[in-house]
Amino acid sequence: MKKIIALTSIIITFCTQGQAQIFMTRTGFIGFYSKTSLEDIKAENNQVYAVIDGSKKNLAFSVLLKGFIFRKELMQEHFNDNYVESDKYPKASFTGSYSGDINLTSNGSYKIMVKGNLTLHNITKPLEVPATLEINNGKLSGISDFKLKPEDFNITIPSIVRDKIENDITVHVKIDCNTSK
Amino acid sequence: MKSIFYLFLLMIFSFSAYAQDSSLLKMLNDSMKVHEKPFYVSGTFKATHIVNMQTIEAPGAGALNFVIQHRFGQLNSGSYNFFGLDNATLRLGLDYGISDRFAVGIGRSTYEKTYDAYVKYKLLRQTDATNKIPVSISLLGQITYYTLKYPEKPYLTDNDRISYTAQLLIARKLTRNLSLQLVPTYLHYNLVATPGDKNNIFALGAGGRMKITRRMSINVEYNYLPSGQIVSSDRHDSFSLGWDIETGGHVFQLVFSNSQSIVETQYITQTTGRWGNGDIYFGFNVSRNFNVTKKAKGSKH
Numbered sequence: 001m002k003k004i005i006a007l008t009s010i011i012i013t014f015c016t017q018g019q020a021q022i023f024m025t026r027t028g029f030i031g032f033y034s035k036t037s038l039e040d041i042k043a044e045n046n047q048v049y050a051v052i053d054g055s056k057k058n059l060a061f062s063v064l065l066k067g068f069i070f071r072k073e074l075m076q077e078h079f080n081d082n083y084v085e086s087d088k089y090p091k092a093s094f095t096g097s098y099s100g101d102i103n104l105t106s107n108g109s110y111k112i113m114v115k116g117n118l119t120l121h122n123i124t125k126p127l128e129v130p131a132t133l134e135i136n137n138g139k140l141s142g143i144s145d146f147k148l149k150p151e152d153f154n155i156t157i158p159s160i161v162r163d164k165i166e167n168d169i170t171v172h173v174k175i176d177c178n179t180s181k
Numbered sequence: 182m183k184s185i186f187y188l189f190l191l192m193i194f195s196f197s198a199y200a201q202d203s204s205l206l207k208m209l210n211d212s213m214k215v216h217e218k219p220f221y222v223s224g225t226f227k228a229t230h231i232v233n234m235q236t237i238e239a240p241g242a243g244a245l246n247f248v249i250q251h252r253f254g255q256l257n258s259g260s261y262n263f264f265g266l267d268n269a270t271l272r273l274g275l276d277y278g279i280s281d282r283f284a285v286g287i288g289r290s291t292y293e294k295t296y297d298a299y300v301k302y303k304l305l306r307q308t309d310a311t312n313k314i315p316v317s318i319s320l321l322g323q324i325t326y327y328t329l330k331y332p333e334k335p336y337l338t339d340n341d342r343i344s345y346t347a348q349l350l351i352a353r354k355l356t357r358n359l360s361l362q363l364v365p366t367y368l369h370y371n372l373v374a375t376p377g378d379k380n381n382i383f384a385l386g387a388g389g390r391m392k393i394t395r396r397m398s399i400n401v402e403y404n405y406l407p408s409g410q411i412v413s414s415d416r417h418d419s420f421s422l423g424w425d426i427e428t429g430g431h432v433f434q435l436v437f438s439n440s441q442s443i444v445e446t447q448y449i450t451q452t453t454g455r456w457g458n459g460d461i462y463f464g465f466n467v468s469r470n471f472n473v474t475k476k477a478k479g480s481k482h
Contacts (some may be wrong), residue, residue: 008318010282024208049209060205062213066220066309073241073281074430081224082395082427087309087357091213095206119193161429 020055023140023177028171034166043068050175055102061094083155092120109134123153141176219308225354228432231388231402232421233448237319237352239284239301240276243474248274250443250466257459272443292442299323319349325446341372344446358392377412384449398425404449419452434466
């Protein structure tokens with residue numbers, strides 16, 4: 001019985017402690033880039049929602065696809081209407097966890113691995129990518145670069161424009177989070 | 182027994198960890214809902230024309246749109262004329278987006294050797310689900326000038342050859358596939374054929390598109406001219422069907438119309454063909470988008 005009480009209290013302590021270590025932002029950044037000899041594509045979104053639970057090492061991202069700004073208006077229209085179909089599937093999201101020990105109370109930079117599921121265009125795929133987390137005076141920032149294949153998410157690119165879009169799209173993620181109350 | 186109990190506890194713990202994972206996403210999505218901002222609806226129409234009628238769409242800032250509107254002769258003109266394919270009417274047009282809302286365009290059509298120039302301003306832009314603005318409205322102002330020489334009418338001055346169009350283009354993308362447009366139109370002709378004909382003419386156009394695949398749509402347009410405004414010629418309302426095919430920066434439109442002319446001051450009032458008689462002009466519109474300014478081209482990252 002004692003053991004149970006001890007264990008329960010440990011769990012409770014752990015959970016309540018977790019509440020204090022949630023970092024969040026509504027102005028995270030995701031950009032994606034494709035470079036071919038025919039065309040450069042650059043789309044950026046500064047309204048990325050991200051949350052990191054430092055105690056459980058969990059994290060989640062959510063972003064409205066319509067918020068991606070392209071240099072060419074027609075590209076943006078094609079991205080929304082023909083490729084990701086943002087009217088049907090407005091969001092892309094990621095949930096997962098990270099590995100690596102991080103001291104959330106002192107300043108420092110940490111290399112971590114993020115592992116989870118990415119949902120885009122109604123397709124969910126596992127994703128494992130390296131990232132860097134930085135703790136600076138109680139604030140948490142993170143960056144990650146990785147590549148995605150549109151075809152993995154059932155985004156079909158007509159053969160006539162296939163040469164204008166890279167097979168692997170480079171994705172850059174950058175977030176600056178504050179402690180959530 | 183104890184180990185089972187611990188296993189049970191472990192299960193609860195892992196479940197709560199899992200719940201935390203998805204509740205993080207829920208927390209984000211809840212926050213997103215609170216801070217939701219409207220987005221402009223895009224792609225109400227794929228091209229700047231339904232068939233002959235202009236749409237609310239205009240090229241983006243710094244984008245140049247080159248349009249070829251081509252009509253063959255009448256389908257019922259017989260095998261000698263290869264069912265109309267021997268003849269052709271053409272309009273070449275250039276549209277340019279000065280800003281995201283304001284565009285200008287020029288064109289030249291073979292029909293009566295006509296030049297046209299227009300300005301288009303996106304007054305209202307429809308917004309999505311949050312639905313603050315239900316429709317898109319663009320204003321169109323156009324001037325046309327025909328240069329065809331009529332030896333029997335040497336008195337025609339430049340001023341006589343000019344006419345004007347003002348249109349209110351009102352469109353709504355009802356679903357991802359269906360868009361409709363209503364176009365109250367005012368036309369002014371500096372010179373009309375007889376005293377019975379009106380210089381100031383009011384018409385009402387309606388059109389729409391229904392997407393059949395992600396990159397194809399079927400288009401319809403009808404231009405209604407209330408009677409009593411033009412009495413000297415046997416004219417008919419212009420009705421057209423089209424099939425849009427979009428590939429990258431191109432939009433290709435196959436069209437059927439009882440109008441041979443392509444400019445507003447001509448197809449609305451001077452259409453003499455009738456669908457019932459087989460006076461149908463087959464043709465196509467092709468548009469190609471070029472990004473000409475540095476900004477529109479997109480700088481290297």
